[in-house]
Amino acid sequence: MFRNVLIADSGKGHVEEMVRMLRDIPAVRAARINLLHVVPEQAGESFADQSQKAASIAAEAVQRLGLNPSEVNTIIRQGDTKQTVLKVADELNSDLIVMGSRGMGRLQSILSNSASQYVFQLSTRPMLLVRDDLYIRHINRVMVAIDGTGVGDDALKLACELVREIPGGSLTGVHVTRQDITPSRGGKSPADDVLEKASQRARGYGVELKAVHLSGDVGRSVCAAAEDLKADLLVIASQDRRPVVARGLVDIDRLLGSSVSDYIRVHAPAPVLLVREPEGRN
Numbered sequence: 450m451f452r453n454v455l456i457a458d459s460g461k462g463h464v465e466e467m468v469r470m471l472r473d474i475p476a477v478r479a480a481r482i483n484l485l486h487v488v489p490e491q492a493g494e495s496f497a498d499q500s501q502k503a504a505s506i507a508a509e510a511v512q513r514l515g516l517n518p519s520e521v522n523t524i525i526r527q528g529d530t531k532q533t534v535l536k537v538a539d540e541l542n543s544d545l546i547v548m549g550s551r552g553m554g555r556l557q558s559i560l561s562n563s564a565s566q567y568v569f570q571l572s573t574r575p576m577l578l579v580r581d582d583l584y585i586r587h588i589n590r591v592m593v594a595i596d597g598t599g600v601g602d603d604a605l606k607l608a609c610e611l612v613r614e615i616p617g618g619s620l621t622g623v624h625v626t627r628q629d630i631t632p633s634r635g636g637k638s639p640a641d642d643v644l645e646k647a648s649q650r651a652r653g654y655g656v657e658l659k660a661v662h663l664s665g666d667v668g669r670s671v672c673a674a675a676e677d678l679k680a681d682l683l684v685i686a687s688q689d690r691r692p693v694v695a696r697g698l699v700d701i702d703r704l705l706g707s708s709v710s711d712y713i714r715v716h717a718p719a720p721v722l723l724v725r726e727p728e729g730r731n
Contacts, residue, residue, distance in 0.1 A: 450476040450610045455543040457485045457534045457568075464549045465513055467579045467720060470588050472514075474614040480545075481522065484510060485537055488527040500525050531567035538574055546576040550714070569714055569723060575607065579720045585681065588615060592680040592719075594671050595624040595660075597643040604686035604724040605647055609654035611682070621659045621678055622647050625670040638662075668712030680719045685710060687725055 454477075456468060471477045486503040488496060507523045522541075526533050538546050550565040569578055579585070593608040595601060605622065612618040624644050637645075644660035651658035663670045675683050687710040714721055 450607070450614075451480045451545045453483065453541055453543045454480045454545045454547060455483045455485060455534070455538050455541060456547045457487070457530075457537075457564075463581065463583060463585055464547060464579050465510065466585055467577065468514060468547060470585065471577075474588070474611065476610065476614045482514075482516060482520070483522040483524060483537075483541055483543065485524045485526065485534065487530040487533045488525065489530075490528055496527050499527070531564040534564065534568050535572060538572065543574055546572060546574055548576065548578055550578050550580045566711075566714070570711070573725045575722065575724050577720060577722045578714060583718070583720060585720060588681045589617060590619050590621070590678060590680050591615075591682045591684065592621045592623060592675050592678055593684040594686065595622040595643060595647045596686060597624075597646070598686065600686040600724060600726040602650065604684050604722075605650060605658075606654065607722070607724060608684040609651050609656040609658075611684075612656050613654065619659070620651065620656050621661060621674075621680070622651070623661045623663060623671060623674045625663045625665065625667045627664065627667070629664045668709045668716070671709075671713055672716045672718065676718045682722060683713070683717050683719045684722045684724065685713055687723060 451471075454468075454471075456464065468482075484507050486507050488499040488503055503525045504523070507525070508518065511518050511521050511523070524537060526537065534546065534548070537543075546568065548565045548568060550569075565578060569576055588611075591608055591612050593605055595605065608620055612620040622644065624640055624647070626640050640662045644662060648658045648660050661674065663674060671683070671685070674680075687708075710723060714723075
C-alpha cells in the first residue's frame, strides 16, 4: 500500500497521532518513514546552527512516534517549505505525503503563504492532510467519495486496502449528484450503476462497501455525510492538477475557484486523504 512515506510537519497539531495510528495498520507499518524539516531561507542564524536545532526537533519527533531512529530517514533542507516538500517527495518517489494544516480558506491560505494548501493543490502524489483543530482517536470508519472516474477508482482501491487491514473497520462510499436523477425503465439511475460498480470493485478487494447516494453541492454533501457517519478518515479523488511547468506560478483562479477538493480540505470533519490523477495518465 504505502512503501515510502514523507512526513512534512512543523511539530504542531495532530500529525504525529495520525502517523501512529497509520502504523498500527500492518501494511503501513512496513513503510519507510522519511521525516522532513525545512529551515527557512530568511532565518537570521547560520544554516549550521539552524540545522542543529532542526536535528534536535526531528529526534524528539522520532522519539514521540516510538520509532527506531535507525529506521527513520531524517532530512533537513533549507528553502521555501512548500517547494521543498514537493521536491523531496519527487526525489524519494514518496507514495504518501503527510502534512498538518490550520484549515484556512483559499484567500487566507494565499495571503499567509500556506505550505499545506500549496502542496495539496500541486502534488500528484497521495497526500494526507491533518487539520490542527481535529482530534483523531482512531481510524475505524473510513469514507470514500465515489465518482466513477479512473482516479476515483484509485481512491476506492486505496480506501479498501486501508480498511482491509483494520480489525472491525468499515467503509462507506458516497456518490453525490448535483440533482436527483430519475431512474430508467429498469429502475436504476446512473448513480445506482456507479455505486453498484464501486461495490463490486470493493468486494474484489475483500471489502464490503456501504453505498450512499446524495444530491446537492458535491463538497458540502461530502462533508455533511462525513459528519453524519462520524468518519475517522475521508478519502477523496481529484482530477485537478497542473503541469509541472506551472508549479512555480501562483494559480489564483484555481485557489479562489470552486474546487471541490479545496472546499473539503477546509470543511471536512475528518483528516482528508487526497488521491490525484497521476501525470501522464491518458
